[in-house]
Amino acid sequence: MRTVFAVASVATLASVAAAQSITGYGRFSCTTLVGGVPTPDQSLCTGLVSPGTGLPGGAQGDSPAPVGATCSLEIETGNYFCGIAGAPCTASTQCDNGFCSSTGGVPGTCQGGFTQACAGNDANCSGYLYCTSQQLVPTVSGMCGGLGAFCQDYTVGSSTLTDAQNEALFNQFCQSGYCGFLTGNCETHALLGQDCSFDPEFACATGLTCTTDTTTGAQTCTIASASARARTRARRSGDLARRNVCPSSHSACSVPGAKGFECIDTSSNIEQCGACASEGGVDCTQIEGAAAVGCVAGVCEIWSCAEGFTYNEAKGACVA
Template structure:
């Protein structure tokens, strides 16, 4: 794809300097595209590297294609719609894109395998041999434009990395995909899809190998991988402190404000339940002991009703 990327190295490197203490700069990005329908679909159901989903979720939980979602008018730019930007998310949407299934079973517009007549029919990447190319591990040298969707070929500074799309050491935290209003866990799930390894190093912002064995090195991502695993006793969970970079050890089986899970991961604040006067958290479930004046216990819904 013929793109002018003269600003790529200097702009991306410049943003890194502004956030030198936080290599994963996009975790605190101030420019977000919250109104993008594509970003919303990713936030609710991260599943692949494509920018534009065309998936229909059937009643039985299976997926099917909805080509209408790939209509030119339906594809809202995920970023600035600027072909000179160093970010994949800022590139213009494809035109005349075909809805095809990815390896995870969901459908996207103009990803690998989609029929094409020109590069414009592909979600980034290139049209080669009548199909869009540039999926995981595709050869790209040091040219991001050869990679599809949110996949990159270079490191956070725009310099050569693995030489393949979504390879180890490649940038993986596109600002148009993550959000500073998401929990770290949600952003991590989004960015992981941009790596062939299935893991985007949270602090460094590059594709890495996820350590899952006891005694393995977490040098590539010590704060997110190592700290959370070892900071708390087995009976407690390392829960993120809202608005701060850090965690606190919580027993989610009995904590009245983070019952059942960390607050950022769906835990319930039992004290906030309507009409409760006395309440506790027992075995990870809110247990109401009495209701406020004007409320009565409703056994059918296990709640206080006005």
Template sequence: MPSRAAAYVSTVLLLLSLVPHASAACAPGTFTPDGGRDCIPCPPGTYSDATDQATCKQARPGYFAPPGATSETPCAAGSYSAGLAARCTLCYPGSYCPGEANVAPTLCAPGTFSGVAGAEACCSCCAGWYSEEEGAITCTSCPSRGPFKQGYSPVGGSSADDCVAAIGARDSCSQISNTCPNTGGALPSGGVQKRSPPRTQRLRCAPAHSKCPVYGIAYGRGYTRGYECVDTQSDLERCGGCVDGDSWDGARSAGGGRDCSAIPDVDAVRCARGQCIIERCRRGYIIHDGGTACRPLFVASGWR
């Protein structure tokens, strides 16, 4: 006859055998509805970041979550999402998406365009080109003006009214991949610049500013409309001095200034301490001449 102790142990073991074994916790990226034992992967556009979740969280606008995600991820620059997205959508041509977590594309402003999907910024219309409406995918070339088959307009022109009879227009203005075209854009001889209202020659400028002429055109001839104060140490279009109209290719003009934006084949440039600093050349070109010009890669390398 078994002892009482032995009988107790047998009873406990029997009861334990009747208790269901606890199931493993459902991992992040899954959920278990209604407290069931099945762990189900989170559907596309949702995620779970903890164990044993009854539901999955929805990815917010500007974010995405693939199936079984443990977190939401911000959309990269050039893309967007409206929320509950499994993947981000590239911004369509005529728009751009700057930075991360865009919830919708932004239309390109008049005077700019984007001819590719996934743009992080819009390109300015080139000299001699313009776009009048938001969301442009191309720019329109200036119509003929005077003796010129194609008129000239400043970079970023937004109307045919910006086109004048002058040289300096670019032959083309198309976008390749995410690289904007060389816009040109310095004031050609006898051209017109859109500036703040010019003032008389008696204008007094603050320290470190220069008094630069503003040019106009009338009856096919150029003239000086007035003057304005310019910080030639940092002004992109009049870097190092005034531009007197002879710098349409980015060369230093007789007035001592240089239009950095007109340097051929430049993709990114700035003016610092009166010097044009090229930060990046367009594809197929490299920085040359001490950072003051761009040259074709095969020429600068000495290839033939």
């Protein structure tokens, strides 16, 4: 099972900002705006650096950057990216993930865009597109960025962004235009009257809002009033993204006095041991009489007591 969303590194934040202004599934934008019109700039495809580890076999964001890639148009957005599906090539190393169709030295094109079959192999997909689901199983659609395909690469998104901003980034990686925020897979928006409980914030199509029936508790998409839309925007902008935005070993804990959050390993963090502070986690450093403490498997451990205190094994505490 994949991690749905991890906090971006400092290096990644720059790519996040670029991705927000230049939409598309490619990892490396080569778009410049000339008079507001997207224009290709081949020079931007030189010296590319992978947004992730730069090693093959991991997330799409981890794969090595292409070398000698051609700046090409992404038809779906009208923007340009280095080595995406459709770019001319003679070797797969010139492609941003996916592969080159060249055979016998005859020039080909990079493969792995939307609607292209991928045979259950993520390596066949271009850029940030996936072939398998968040659970690492082939999808029914069997297409890159198709329904059921994973769409929340860990190198994309940031804890400094709102849920809505992160969702907008992830949506780019689905042919349907909707990445399920809670599932991490490409889905289709729910329509009027349809169930939206699987993703109350983002499941409903434009103009609709997820409403809970006060009698039955059922959640369905209804026509959004002006006030409802305003409340939804406010709720999304203030959301601390506590659902599945951190590695499975971490929890998304709110930052006091701020709107953001940080990913905390509550199994070992001595200030938020066992859970986030806002959810009942223990600050081991505040244990009375303790001089040295640790958090092991989500439980505070006292390693030594302060002067004037002795450890009482029966009580599991330092006593005066």
